[in-house]
Amino acid sequence: MSIKLNTISKFADLKTTRSTWRHNNQTIALVPTMGALHEGHLSLVKLAHTVASKVIVSIFVNPKQFGQGEDLDEYPRDLNSDLGKLEEIGVDLVYAPDADQIYPHGFSTVISVTGISEGLCGASRPHFFGGVATVVTKLLLHCTPDIAIFGEKDYQQLLVIRRLVTDLDLPVDVMGGPIVRESDGLALSSRNIYLSKQDRQTAPMLHKALMSTRAQLLKGVSMHQVASQTTDQLIKAGFKLDYFELRDANTLAPMDQYGGQPARLLIATTLGRTRLIDNIAVIG
C-alpha cells in the first residue's frame, strides 16, 4: 500500500500548513499519540472529525515521560502500520516530529503541574506527568489546535492537561474521549501486546473489579469495605496492585464513599511485566 498521507516531521513545515488552514478559516483538532495506534486512538480521531474541519494526529514517543527501568526502548513503534490505519480512517495531517523538533540541542525547560499530578500514577512514575506536561505544551504550541482530544483511559493525564491549559491560558479546548474496550472488557492499550496468552485471559478481571466495586459504591458501601476483598482476588489472580482508589472526578481528591458528586474509580496494576491501568465513572 502506498501511503498518501500528508506526514510532516519538521515544525517549520507544520507552520506553513497551519497558516494556510488558518487563512482559510479552518478549525483544527489535534489528537496527540505515541503511535502504536489501536481502536482507542482511532475513536479519538473519529471524534476529532466531528468537532473540527482539519484533524492532526501527532505521533511522538516522548522519552521524557518514561522513567529509568521503564519500557521506552521496547515501546511498540511501527510508523507504517500507524499511517496505514490513519489513511484508512482519514486525517488531514500526521505530525511525527523528529526528536530535535521537540527537544532542540540544550533543551532545559521543564513544565510541571503540582497537586493533581501527585499520587496515583504520579506516585509510582514520578517523571511521568512532568514529561507529559512539557511535551503536550510543545505539541499544542506547534499545532495551535482549537480542540485537543485525549483518551479517558489516562484519566489523571487528562486532568493534568486540563489544569495546564487553564493555568497557561493556552487557547485550546481539551476534550476527553471515552475508553474503548475489547469485548471482554479489557481497555485497549498499546501495552496489551506485551501480555502473555495466559495474562491476556486474566486481564479483563480489572474491568470486572471496577464494575463490581462501582455497583457496591452506588449502594452506599464504602471503599474501605469493598476494596480489600476485590484486591485480594486480583492479587490471587497474579496482579501486582499499584493503586485502587475512588477519587473526585474533577479534582482527584480522595474519597471513601460515593456521595452523589461525580467520582472516578481508578486502578493501576502490573500483570506479568505489563503495567495496566483502567478507570470508570461513578455517577448515580
Added chain:
Amino acid sequence: MSIKLNTISKFADLKTTRSTWRHNNQTIALVPTMGALHEGHLSLVKLAHTVASKVIVSIFVNPKQFGQGEDLDEYPRDLNSDLGKLEEIGVDLVYAPDADQIYPHGFSTVISVTGISEGLCGASRPHFFGGVATVVTKLLLHCTPDIAIFGEKDYQQLLVIRRLVTDLDLPVDVMGGPIVRESDGLALSSRNIYLSKQDRQTAPMLHKALMSTRAQLLKGVSMHQVASQTTDQLIKAGFKLDYFELRDANTLAPMDQYGGQPARLLIATTLGRTRLIDNIAVIG
C-alpha cells in the same frame, strides 16, 4: 494630570485589542515590567517603538519570583506615576493584569529552566527564575508579541528567557536592551530608592569594580588574580558580596580568563538592606 493611556487589567480585553491589531497587520513589541519605572525601563520602551508598530508595557509585581524574607511587600508600587511616565513617552497599551488573570484559582503549573538558571542569582534566590519563567511564559502567551524586550541589567534572566523561548518554540524574538546608568555609573534599578544617602554614594563602586576588572582581564590577567583585591575593597566599603564572576556571554559557563569569545562579568551584592546587581560585556 488625567491619564488617557489604554490600560487593561483583564486578559479577555487584551485579546480583543490584540485581535484588532493582528487583523490590521500590526506588529507588537512587549516590554514586561514590575512597575516602579525608571529611565532603564523607558529606554526599553523607546527601543520597542523602533522595532514594532504597537508597543505593550506590562506591569505586574510577580509574587512567585520573590522568596521568603525578600522584599515583595515593600517592593515599590505606584501605578499612577508609572502611567504618567508611559503617557509622556507614548505606548499603545498598558497591560496591568489583576493577579487572578495570571494565577487563576487552583493555579498549579511551574515552568522552570534548568542549567542556565542555576548558579549566580539562581543560587541565592532559588525561587526566582522559576517564578520568572512561569510569569514570562504567561505574559508572552497573553500578549503574543512579535518581539519581547528585556533589560541586560538582569543578564542571567535574559538568557533564561532566551532558553525558554527556544525550548518552547514560542513565536517571539527576544531582545536585550542595554543597561542605563546614573552619571556616576550606578545601574538604574527600582531598588535604588532603598539606598541610604551614604550607601547611594558608595554604590557606584560596583560599576567601577566591573570596569577596572574588565581592563585587567583584557590585558590577560586571570579572574582569580584580579578578583580578590577588588572584592576586598568592596567588602571594606560595606558591600556584602554574593558573587563576582566571569562567564561565557551565551552559556554562562564559568571562565577564569578572557580568551577572545564574548564574555560577561557579573556581580551581585547587598549594600545596607538593598540587593544590587550589575554586569558588563567583556569583548576585546
